[in-house]
Amino acid sequence: MARSCPICGKPSVEEFKPFCSKRCADVDLNRWLSDSYVIPARDDEVGEEADLGVPGADEDDNI
Ligand SMILES: [Zn+2]
Secondary structure, three states: OOOEOOOOOOEOOHHHOOOOOHHHHHHHHHHHHHHHOOOOOOOOOOOOOOOOOOOOOOOOOOO
């Protein structure tokens, strides 16, 4: 019972159900979002935490 990707019609992949790939999932998501909001479509990855908020972890060398 394989569904097909609503975007391109290829067989869907478990990981990206019901889409065939992250790309198609993004396409659908952007389509959905742009209906409600106006968001620039330049988000490739979600996950921009844990890169800030670590003060003082920069100096290892004391010469
Ligand atoms: Zn697809």
